[in-house]
Amino acid sequence: MIKELAVMKASRYVFRGSYRQWETTWECVLYDGKYLTDDEFLSHFRMDCSCVMQLNSLVEGDQEFRSVSGKLGKRSSMLHIMVLLKFLGRYGNEAALQKLGLMLSISKGAVNDYVRQACNAILKHHELVIKWSSIEDGHVMQY
Numbered sequence: 001m002i003k004e005l006a007v008m009k010a011s012r013y014v015f016r017g018s019y020r021q022w023e024t025t026w027e028c029v030l031y032d033g034k035y036l037t038d039d040e041f042l043s044h045f046r047m048d049c050s051c052v053m054q055l056n057s058l059v060e061g062d063q064e065f066r067s068v069s070g071k072l073g074k075r076s077s078m079l080h081i082m083v084l085l086k087f088l089g090r091y092g093n094e095a096a097l098q099k100l101g102l103m104l105s106i107s108k109g110a111v112n113d114y115v116r117q118a119c120n121a122i123l124k125h126h127e128l129v130i131k132w133s134s135i136e137d138g139h140v141m142q143y
Contacts, residue, residue, distance in 0.1 A: 025105040026079050045082065046089040056081050058128065062121040077121070079104065083111060084118035 028035040030049065042048055047055070059065075060077040086100055093099070097108040106114065122129055 025103070026082055029104070030078065030082065044089065045085040047085060052078075052081060052085065055122070055129070058125055059118075059121040062124065064117040064121040077118075079106070080114045080118040080121070083114040084122070087111070087115050 029041070029044075030052070036044065038048065045052060056078045059081070062077065065077045065080060083100060083104055083106070086103065087095060090100070097111040100111050101108040
């Protein structure tokens with residue numbers, strides 16, 4: 001009887017569910033085609049998945065995504081990029097920090113940090129990433 005009790009106590013650590021484990025909703029959004037279709041992904045992030053991957057490959061080793069001690073943080077640069085794109089593509093109540101955090105499984109307090117860090121990393125490569133329209137293109141910006 002005591003052996004069975006010891007085995008039962010030990011098994012509660014072995015067969016744990018998803019309690020206190022990191023959610024990876026953002027990975028499902030990015031990699032699982034069943035979670036969002038291509039059109040839904042485009043409507044949420046205003047870029048298709050391959051463009052998001054290219055943007056991430058440009059900035060993934062940037063210092064902005066490192067913690068104070070110099071090690072990579074717990075969250076990847078891809079999550080930062082996705083938070084930024086979701087933030088820039090929304091307006092009104094849809095741009096609320098709480099809604100953005102819920103969709104991508106981060107706290108609403110971290111959304112501002114993710115947006116700032118992703119902006120800083122992308123703006124270091126502004127020549128490659130940002131294209132202004134010119135007169136030759138036929139699009140003139142009006143103020």
